[in-house]
Amino acid sequence: MADWRRLLYGAALLTGLLGQLLLIASLRDRHVLPQRWMQFDRSAGRDAPAHHTVATGLDDSVPRLIIIVSSSPRSGSSLLGEMLSTSINTAYFFEPFYYHLKQNISMASLSGAEVRATVTQLLNCHLEESPVLREAKFRRFVWKSRPPVGQVPPSTGVLARRCRTADTRVVKLVRPPLSALLPLLQDDQLGGRLRLVHLVRDPRGTVNSQLHASGVWSGVHRDPTAPCRRLRADLAAARPLRDPRYARVRYEQLALQPRDTATDLLRQLRLPWPTSLDSYLRRHMNASAAAAGRLQDPPARLKARMTTDQVRQWRQHARSRTRSKYFSTFRAPDFDPSHWRKELRPDVLQQIESECADVIAELTEDADETLKKGESTLTEQ
Template sequence: MEESVIHTVKRLKNWFLVILMVPFALVLSYSLTGSGTFHRNWKISNLNQYQLTVVLKDNRRIDVTEKTPVEPLHVYSTTGHEDRKTSAQQNTSVITTAKDATTSASMTHIKRGNFTGVILLTYMRSGSSLTGDILQQPKDTFYLFEPLKSAEHIQKRNGSISYLNGTVMTNGRYNLSAVYLDTLLGWLTCNFSRVYLESLLDLEFLAFGKTLQQYTSCIYRAGLGDFPETSKPILYNITIHQKELLKTCMEDLRNVCLRSKYRIVKTIRTKMSLAAQVLEQVVDSKLIHLVRDPRATIESKSHRKVCPLGLSFCISQHCQRVRDDIIVEKKSRSPERFHTVFYENIASRPIQTAKMMYKFIGMELTPVISDYIFNITLGKNKSGCSVCTAKWQIGNSASSSEKHVDAWKQKLPPKYINRTQQLCNDVIKHYGYEYYVAPYRRKSKNKKVLMKKVIQSVGKFQRKVS
């Protein structure tokens, strides 16, 4: 009897210890994971009730839950094949940690369907608009013109960006590189839940995509795409009726994108290091690196007010960017996925250069496309390429593209030719550009002084004659 009682007491003691240890283990597990699974699940369950803003600044993550609910647009994954949870949806954050800030957009290869993704990467004033127009001519091409521009401008004015699922990142405190990566992946895979809303409504630049005309017309009719530049998220300015119209427009965009065999994004705002991450995450994607003589690029920048800190700083900044991109390209494990193109060749030998680009991508250069390319380059823009004649582009006059190749030799002051050659010497040599000895030019004197001297000389002559 005593033994039975003792045994029962021991069993009860063991059960008591087990009951005690369970909550302790749970508390310990939560403390070790920090803001991990438990906290993350709590966030997910509350996403439908509140709008969660997640921002990243100086390697610190700041989570702010706003009490103003925003209705998601529910236009999620549009490929029809891939996992519907993207970085803008699966956790409430668009950006996770500082370490993962530029890789959170995709954790696996996300190639879906039979398409080739292409990034046309270059720099401001390097002929990318003309090159992009050449590449978008095949009918089965989905072409994006500078889809990252608005994010850069919004952050400069400490504005906010929005996503289709209701997520908002406020006050310009987000990691721009992570937004860029997410957006590039979204456009290339037709997964528009990754693309920030302002990029989807940027009518100024979306209009340059031939296959986007139906979509841009739809957005225009819906009264979208023309919002004031304020710090408030664009999502707050869209009415319920406009949201419904946007869903219809997005379906059209999705269908056009999914049908495309080639998806090309032209960007001057993407570093090679970030573009390389896109290549790693989108199978069979490729990159065309468009290069232009730094002296020609600087000359083009010099009279367009894009160097507020001075031309010398502009020269240094430009060549450092090119230098960094060269290093990344050299270190690539897949050099066959990179193709360097020179703007000088596009301007002087457009058909041959286009043929090489098309072959690299896998596109067919038809006689009709060849004629178009000739007409907008050597043919003095007979085909009416709208982006070629835009006032902010290189070809803003109806002249042969060949004239732009060496125009910098006459237009850029010798002082800045020499400065560019000094600061960009390694870049110039790397791409095989020739060193140029700028001719000495006398400083032109004040016109009034010259006119005064002419009048004096004429007066002296008349006095002598009389």
């Protein structure tokens, strides 16, 4: 009789264990981890997240530290920054060197060590020491974590305490050169927790976007090839790099395939899928034309009943609304990241393509290589 009791007890334990395994599987299927991240781990004989089998040797301990650096403004860095900081427990620092811009401190006057010191203070949550957060107006601009700070932002001490409890800390930058940030990968204090994401965009698209708000980017009219020189220098700085903590992302790929691009990026860097990223992508990548700031003309049926003056007033209002949405991260489903082809003046296009031919060629080659890797992955699957 005792043997039967032991058998029944063992069966109950096995049933409980099976229930836990089924629960784990159901959580996975409900996208706690995206299904496409799962691959069969033959060595273990079970399904395992693919990002656990790549970039071996990386330290994925909490807190995770992410730097997003773009080679120029208007390259989608705000979109990528929001995507990687959707989790509620993230400290997100948006353009800290905006402080230097408003203080008339040029980036050229800052040494690489000074740039790194500013970024390191934020990543380590030493916010009381950082001049970029000393004034309330800059704390309101730079600190983009949830919940928002409101019109009267908390002190740096309060924000520092929030920062130290965050699972992930993200710093988004467009002003420092990549060469000033690469030594941070060798910083013993940051260790293997650091990830460096380099966002690049075709310079023709960058210039076209800047020309839409020439009052913000006044220099683009004087020299439309300036973004090329910065991008050329950043590509040269990254070329010898063989560090799995560095990843390059093309804006065009991010805009056309945001979910696939995010999945590949997070898998490469061995980072978890951020909480709420799915809902963020649904909202931001499926905006109406009006929400995306692209509705210039009234609908055709309404336009047919309007006078010429009414149409003109509509367009003026639409242009004003578009300017207010210039920095928006919402995109309509039919958004074309290569819309510069229809909008750039022929003389400007010729100048960029003439003086930036090497940069455009390298980005095109990089895009072709990415496409080949994607096709290879699909073939293996």
